[in-house]
Amino acid sequence: MTAKESTRPFRVLQLTDPHLMARADGDLLGVRTLDSLRAVISEVLRTHGQPDLILATGDLAQDGSEEAYRVFGDCLRAFSCPSLWIAGNHDHADNLSRIAAEFRATARHVVEGGWQFVMLDSSVPGKVHGALADSELAFLADTLEKHPDLPAVVALHHHPVDIGSDWMEKIGLTNRDAFWQVVDRFPQVKVVLWGHIHQEHERDRNGVTLLATPSTCIQFTAGSSRFAVEDRPPGYRWFEFHDTGDFTTEVRRATGFQFQLDQNSTGY
Secondary structure (H helix, E strand, O other), X not given: OOXXXXXXXXEEEEEOOOOEOOOOOOEEOOEEHHHHHHHHHHHHHHHOOOOOEEEEEOOOEOOOOHHHHHHHHHHHHHOOOOEEEEOOOOOOHHHHHHXXXXXXXXXXXXXXXXXXXXXXXXXXXXXXXXXXXXHHHHXXXXXXHHOOOOOEEEEOOXXXXXXXXXXXXXXXXXXXHHHHHHHOOXXXXXXXXXXXXXXXXXXXXXXXXXXXXXXXXXXXXXXXXXXXXXXXXXXXXXXXXXXXXXXXXXXXXXXXXXOOOOOOOOOO
């Protein structure tokens, strides 16, 4: 076996939409979000072990409090690797940024394992939908231009494609055409990754793998025309990236986590 063949893949964990609160017993539709995040982290360690990098793709806090972000950072101390945090529509971007700095989680571009990871802020203050400011689109283009030979993962919070769920169509990325105009210029983009939709989603677009991941708390019902949640366990996404440009990914769920979901809610 050659040295290259024996190179260990670069392992990346995506955690998304934990919706933490300042109170440890804070719950979302009957699910204590801190407990569910801890259950997911335990499942990661039990099933996959330590990652090399964590991508936290928004809605880290439900109440936007500094304390909620500190709770998130403290939970990640179970891992011995860096993490990258971006905001979602429920986040208070300034508070997130302030606490992310304390945990050294503010990087927007990382090159590791023969890959590059680009983190975009699609949050719009006070709005549920997402949009990428001109500065974000320029950052994406400039970053990709500087590393044309490195396969890229681009991560954001809001979904940049329709997912077949009527109530979510208006709260995705509203300037998705501008986003894809940038991505389509750079064939090294291999993965576009997001959160927000609280469900697993996968498809191919012009050779780019598009992926969404279950929340670490409540799950939305796939294909529902109106707001609905389903009684599925919290989860995460695991990647293994190879310096050949290949990768594998899977979604796992904390099936042992017990909870009583309020399935009669019309929103959250």
